[in-house]
Amino acid sequence: LRSAPRCLKAIPTNNTNNNSNMTDSTTTPKSVTYSSTRGCPTQKSISFRAAVMRGLAHDRGLFVPDSFPTVTSEELESWRSLNYADLATEVIGKFVMEDEVPRDVLAGIVTRSCAAFKSEEVTPLVKVDGHYILELFHGPTFAFKDVALQMLGNFFEYFLSTGSNGGRLAVLGATSGDTGSAAIYGLRGKKGVDCIILYPTGRVSEIQERQMTTVPDDNIHCVSVDGTFDDCQDIVKASFADKEFRDHVQLGAVNSINWCRVLAQTTYYFWSYLRVTDLEKDVKEVNFSVPTGNFGDVLAGYYSRRMGLPVGDLIVATNENDILHRFFSKGEYHRNDIQKTISPSMDICVSSNFERYLYHLAGEDATTLATWMTAFESTGKLTISGEKLDKAQADFKSAKADTANTLETIKNYHTKQDYMLCPHSAVGVSAVHQLNTADSATVCLATAHFAKFGDACAMAVTPLPEIPEELSRLASMETRSSNCPNDVKVVQSFMKQRIEERVANHKKRDEKMMMKMRMAGKEQAANHEKSLMVVKERVQKYMKSEKNRKMAKNLVLVSAVVGVVAMAVSAIKRR
Secondary structure, X not given: OOOOOOOOOXXXXXXXXXXXXXXXXXXXXXXXXXXXXXXXXXXXXXXXXXXXXXXXXXXXXXXXXXXXXXXXXXXXXXXXXXXXXXXXXXXXXXXXXXXXXXXXXXXXXXXXXXXXXXXXXXXXXXXXXXXXXXXXXXXXXXXXXXXXXXXXXXXXXXXXXXXXXXXXXXXXXXXXXXXXXXXXXXXXXXXXXXXXXXXXXXXXXXXXXXXXXXXXXXXXXXXXXXXXXXXXXXXXXHHHHOHHHHHHHXXXXXXXXXXXXXXXXXXXXXXXXXXXXXXXXXXXXXXXEEEOOOOHHHHHHHHHHHHOOOEXXXXXXXXXXXXXXXXXXXXXXXXXXOOOOOOHXXXXXXXOOHHHHHHHHOOOOHHHHHHHHHHHHHHOEEEOOHHHHHHHHHHOEEEEOOHHHHHHHHHHHHHHHOOOOOHHHHHHHHHHHHOOOOOOOEEXXXXXXXXXXXXXXXXXXXXXXXXXXXXXXXXXXXXXXXXXXXXXXXXXXXXXXXHHHHHHHHHHHHHHHHHHHHHHHHHHHHHHHHXXXXXXXXXXXXXXXXXXXXXXXXXXXXXXXXXXXHHHHHHHHHO
16 A cells, blocks of 8 residues: 655644633633433533443433534644644543543553554555545554544543443444444453444455454454344444343443544544645645445544534545435435445444434434434434525535446556555545545545455456455454344343353452462462571571670671661761
8 A cells, every 4th residue: 555645834724613611711621521412411411431431322312512622723733743643632632631531641542542553644644546545444453443443442441440330341332344343353351341242144244254253352242133234223222222231231332322433533634634734735625525324434524623623525425325315415314225235334224423413403402303313213204404404515515326336436446546445435435526526635534445345346356456464364263253133132131141151250260360379378478487497497506606606696786886876977967
């Protein structure tokens, strides 16, 4: 792959009006708080820690910021020379301040998360065919979700170690392919965490499945569900709505319904804006084309714009499962059956993160939003028109790329540009060509490495370029997974059983370890006693000699005299 261009100089930027989390210049900065989109009184103004640990609000809403901090043009300019980790600390630090997470702890969490990436830039930018591509696939699972899930895993670890949930968390996630492996790699081996990932049987790529099922850590549980991704997602949401189950297992979320994931993704919008404007001196605003399924990735761009980042067009790019394209082009958020495509991570007919945007579109009126969602959940349809549709179309543009468009894009970019796109990234690239924005002010988000979807890419390019060794060796590794029917109670029962088994095994392991430590302690004490006896015998033997006894008495006398002299000298010095 090509190297990302290096950053050079700054250009001025513009700022938009946003709410700040500081009331005046003398007020101590406070972290942003969060409330549910559906307005439950007990789910309002909660802390970042609570929002992250809770995942989904108890009224089935999603947590949104109560205010948006402002990034001024001067502040943005001051960030230009920062590396990715330091920039992420600054961006996240606008929301999460010292009252929530000490700054040095936040910097450590971010730095450890970025260290998992193969590129020094973490998300390098390359220029291809006159526009830019942001490569988000340099993490441990070669997908954009590593950016957020490495960070979420480290936040979980910090919060659990500092009192949250009594040190226990059972993470339940649904995946259409990439979230599952990224969550697993972010949570494997984490103390106090069980990670249960649901994925639709036969609807993820072979490499995606192997990335999940070859991880041997005993806190990881992969479950194929007989159904679609939406079925898996419905099981997750129903489990969060079940108070008894939720509280019993200490349920947490890793899907993009968890606010931490959206927040972590805002950084690469700031990063890519700064890198583009390093190189393109006449660019004032940067457009972004985002392959979109659950809407979390492009929502991070929307929130970056609300913070003051000079973002131009935000393009929602979909495959045949085009509920979002239909909404932004016609105002129709109507649920259809899922079509199986070559870009499986986007085979979603209900975008769970979209509720956050609808909340803002409703004027941040939780009552209106709750009415909309109740109607949609019962009818499968939500329609807007007039000013609401005008506002939505001002916020986002959209395009749809079907399988033929996607394969043509993959082939053209490989043949003419010597650049290999995955099917999802190709959807985003196709969109900018459809909308005539494939220029130097536009960034297409490349969400995964092509090798994760080799069978699909081979339909356009033969032979395929060499794939990374980390992915090729998966074929020879042992796998471990379970299967459950599309039934929430069965999945919940499975979760309880697996968690209890792991806790019991860890208890036995800890008891054995304590037993070994006690035995080692007894053995050490016995050896110590034995050593003392040997010393005592040697002293007694030594003192039997008259000459040695006199020498010992003289040593004691000398020691006493030295002590008296030392005390006298000390007293003289004090005077």
